[in-house]
Amino acid sequence: MGNVVLYIATSLDGKIARTNDQLDWLFEIKGEGDNGYADFFQTVGAVIMGRKTYEEVLRLEDNHYPYANIPNYILTRNPDREAKHVTFTDKSIEQLIERLKQDVAGDIWIVGGGEVIKAAMEHDLIDSYEIAIAPVVLGEGIPLFPEGTKETKLRLTGQRASGQFVMVTYER
Structure with a gap:
């Protein structure tokens, strides 16, 4: 049974996107190769995002x-959409992860966004937090941890520089 992993990049002030959902700022920062993404993706058995x-x-x-070669689940209030390579669902993240832990080989990657992360944290579903911190202050945007996110104690298990990014890993 794999772990549930939040693997995400954030600005220094804790934003995962601009207020218009754009990530242009992220691609302006020099990393080191792919910052370990390919190695991480080898462990992933399913993807969840909003x-x-x-x-x-x-x-x-x-x-x-x-991410077309593995199961993908898009959490939405309107699951009656169809698209190639993904399943739209309005199941609770708790129900979805419970099922995926039994059905999927590998880790379950929570891609984002903030509300999906908040819901997963509400039920203590995230085992590992792998966060790339970018050296930019956006000033405003979508927070990594939205207002009202459950207080969660984490333990630092790794850190390294990757170009201009600092990669940190925490476990619950």
């Missing part, structure tokens, strides 16, 4: 979905 994050991924990838 609808806004899904739409931003499609926009960034010019409508080419980059």
Whole structure:
């Protein structure tokens, strides 16, 4: 049974996107190769993200979905949509992860956004937090941990520099 992993980048002031969901700031920062993404992705058995994050991924990838070779679940209030390579669902994240832990080999990657992260933390579902901190202060934007997120104690298990990013890993 794999772990549930939040693998995400954030600005120094804790924003995961601009207020308009854009990530342009993130691609202006020099990393070191892919910052360990390829190694991380080798461990992933399923992907979970919110609808806004899904739409931003499609926009960034010019409508080419980059995680098509593994199960993908898009949390949305309107699950009656269909798209190749993903399943839209309005199940609670708790129900979804419980099922995936039994059905999927590998880790379950929570991609984002903030409300999905908040819901997962509410039920203590995230085992590992792998966060790339970018050296930029956005001033405003979508917070990594939205207002009202459950207080959660974490333990630092790793840190390293990767170009201009600081990669930190925490476990619950």
